[in-house]
Amino acid sequence: MKIENIDVDSAIGSVKKLLEKERDLSPSLKAALEVLLLLVAMLLNRTTLNSKNSSKPPSSDPNREKSSRKGEIADAGGRLPATDADPWRQRYRRLLEEADSECPPPDESPREEGKRGRLKRSKARNLLERLRHFEHDVLRFMDVEYVPFTNNQGENDLRMTKVQQKISGCFRSMEGAKIFCRVRSYLSTCRKQGMSATEALALLFQGKNPAFMDTEEAQF
Known part of the structure; x- marks a missing residue:
């Protein structure tokens, strides 16, 4: 598969070969x-899907006009059919099993008597356990057509709340x-609809x- 004249499959293959040869990595x-x-x-496998080889609707095919109501689904990339999703899910679990053998949980035997709590784990072990415990959430994009591959948009929407907290601290009242959240939500929605914050605020004050x-559709 090529994207902007870059052979992506070849690039991934090269990275895999380098990983196999690398001896310094844990x-x-x-x-x-x-x-x-x-x-x-x-x-990358999802980017090659269309209405002919997947469950995606014809309206999401490249070079075809999409209705605004389907825009969210089209932007997310659709979903994989169960016959394609299951092999990826099994491969995902096999990789986690291999990682589990190479990065096992901490030994509980030397724990001091009477001491409770969760033993400290390495960052790699914490990542492994989260990938296993939240498998459904990590792979949700394969099954739900309107869920994007990343949660970048969600993090961007929450970013200004964190900035507010860092600069001004907590709010003095729930109201x-x-x-604040109502204003941020309004501006964020307008921006996603192609409207600048200046235009959105001008309409608001009018x-x-x-x-x-x-x-x-707004009432749907």
Whole structure:
């Protein structure tokens, strides 16, 4: 598969060969990198899907006009059929099993009598356990057509709340927090609809709704 004249499959193959030859990497880090390569391969596999070889609707095919109601699904990339998703899921689990043997949990035997709590784990072990315990969430993009491959958009939407917390600290009242979130939500939604913050605020002070809020789809 090529993207902008770059042979992606060849590039991934080269990285895998380098990982096999690399002797300085720890087994746990090597296993984590293999999982990341697997996720990249899953994403690339989705980019080749269309209405002829998957369950994606014809409206999501390249060079075909998409209705705005389906925009979210089209942007997310659709989903994989069960026959294609299951092999990827099994491969994902096999990689985690290999990582588990190379990065086992800490030994509980030397624990002091009466001492409770979770034993400290390495960063690689913590990542491995999270990838296993939250498998359904990590691979949700394969099964739900409107779920994107990453959660970048969600992190971006939450970023300004964290910036507010760092600069001004916590809010003095729940009402103030709700007002802040309402304003941020309005501006974020307008930006996703192609409207600048200046235009959105101008309409707000004029007592008008943006055009996309007056459509039937906005009431759906």
